[in-house]
Amino acid sequence: SQTIHQWPATLVQPVGSPLSLECTVEGTSNPNLYWYRQAAGRGLQLLFYSVGIGQISSEVPQNLSASRPQDRQFILSSKKLLLSDSGFYLCAWSRRLQETQYFGPGTRLLVL
Amino acid sequence: AQKVTQAQTEISVVEKEDVTLDCVYETRDTTYYLFWYKQPPSGELVFLIRRNSFDEQNEISGRYSWNFQKSTSSFNFTITASQVVDSAVYFCALSERSGGGADGLTFGKGTHLIIQP
Numbered sequence: 128s129q130t131i132h133q134w135p136a137t138l139v140q141p142v143g144s145p146l147s148l149e150c151t152v153e154g155t156s157n158p159n160l161y162w163y164r165q166a167a168g169r170g171l172q173l174l175f176y177s178v179g180i181g182q183i184s185s186e187v188p189q190n191l192s193a194s195r196p197q198d199r200q201f202i203l204s205s206k207k208l209l210l211s212d213s214g215f216y217l218c219a220w221s222r223r224l225q226e227t228q229y230f231g232p233g234t235r236l237l238v239l
Numbered sequence: 240a241q242k243v244t245q246a247q248t249e250i251s252v253v254e255k256e257d258v259t260l261d262c263v264y265e266t267r268d269t270t271y272y273l274f275w276y277k278q279p280p281s282g283e284l285v286f287l288i289r290r291n292s293f294d295e296q297n298e299i300s301g302r303y304s305w306n307f308q309k310s311t312s313s314f315n316f317t318i319t320a321s322q323v324v325d326s327a328v329y330f331c332a333l334s335e336r337s338g339g340g341a342d343g344l345t346f347g348k349g350t351h352l353i354i355q356p
Contacts, residue, residue, distance in 0.1 A: 161343060173343030215282060225272055225334055230284035
């Protein structure tokens, strides 16, 4: 069966510091991978998605970036965090386009 | 542009009552997919159902049922005989076939369901 992992589970970072969140998927190959952000009291917003190694599509212009160095690894990064980057970050995977997306446990990020 | 509206921000019912969560969507595509996810306090989104636009049959899974009506662009979710463990935020989501390259889900803002013992 497939599982999706995210770490860290929680993170408190000062404004201006760098960020690296990691997501890995087990039990499948060549998945589509996604990063979403959920701000407090709001729905989920798609940030990035990837259909293969090195292929990243950005949906929202911002100071975040994503990379996919390996088939089942998806990384969300920032060089300098802003207060507005606080939120709950969820990684998801799907087998193919338009198919069900399965979500990881998420990372709670607080920028102070 | 696609859009999902969950007008009920919060619903509170007493255990064993039936409750319906509303979802209305907007899309110009004839082929699309609708989803419901549950987000318990732990935060992880749990997949509940996926329905394509050509399948209007209602579905029942235990105490859960879904009513898809293309005529009103609605995909409502009913929990029968609610239980405290059903307390969570429920999200309705839409995925268009021709998403302009974007394969992400468009989520509603969620309905916070509170089941009181």
